[in-house]
Amino acid sequence: MKHQDHDWSGIYNHLRESLYEQQIVCSMSTQLYYMPETEDLEGNPEMHEHLVPASYHRVTAVGSAKRLMKDEAKEPSSIVQSLRSCIENAQSEDQGVMRWLHVMRDEAPSSFSSFIQRIITRQEKAEKSLKEAQQQMENEREEREEKSQTLEEMAVWCDDIDWHWQQMKPIFAKVADQKNLEGWEQKLRNLKGKVHAASPLETMDFQTAQGLYDQWESLYHETQEYRSF
Template sequence: MNYSLYGEQMVCSMSTQLFHIPETSDLMGNAEMHRHLVPASYHRVTAAGSAQRLLNGERAPSIVETLIACIQNAELRDRNVRVGLYTMRDAAPPTYKPFIENIIRWQDYTELHLQNAKQFVAPSSLQRQI
């Protein structure tokens, strides 16, 4: 989960930076993408906290349920984040397209590590609920 969180930090930082650059301050797709990025971040943080609590020895079933729900919710939000990133890339001035491609690579990293974390946390429970 920590790697997924790290990637999310990069996506958040870089995409928010675009709001503060005159050429991209109103870039099509960025505001809409953030409407999904913020909840995706919340769900990743909550999932990471739940995983840490389990690693620390807590065993309440509700912690596992929270972890599973947050991973699933992050996945759902990630789909819309990706759509927003593609919209941004397509609408961006040519000089900013490589920067947005880099954000997309960070989103790839973020999603990959969420999938990796999923394999270690109650895999059978996650598969039943997906």
């Protein structure tokens, strides 16, 4: 299935929101280096050791989602793998960011406690949006896999009923006119064409399949009655 058929805009928006929140985290935490009361605040250097790669992974994730959204990627599957990896790596680094932010809050002068708490709140928002992007990716992956499995099952069903049709067609011709037989075959050809093109199946397609089976079953019973004479 082509990844350009997938709507990446929702995932992109979640990632962009996450990146924005972490930009504020970067700005506020770096600002602490340039104020006398907090220039040597315990935990800030250690926190940045995690914040820098966390930010990098978010930047890369946003860029990957944007390329997928705009269909610029020549090898979309590798871009998706990269995107998923960046989200997971950012989440891993986020744990260190949050751990050291709490150290910073505890070690900061009381007048800066609320300032650092605002940084923590921003980081929490960054993590929440990142998790939402990951969850949407997972939900849509499961949906794509389910649709793919449905297509495979329908393809097997089409081939199976076509085989049975060909076996019974000479007998069906004795109880049905040629126009009805040709109509059945045309409907099956149309359905098989859609399945083999991996086009999304709609309710009407399942109704068509049910109609084909019902007609086949009806003709089969008629031939049994015909044989009994």
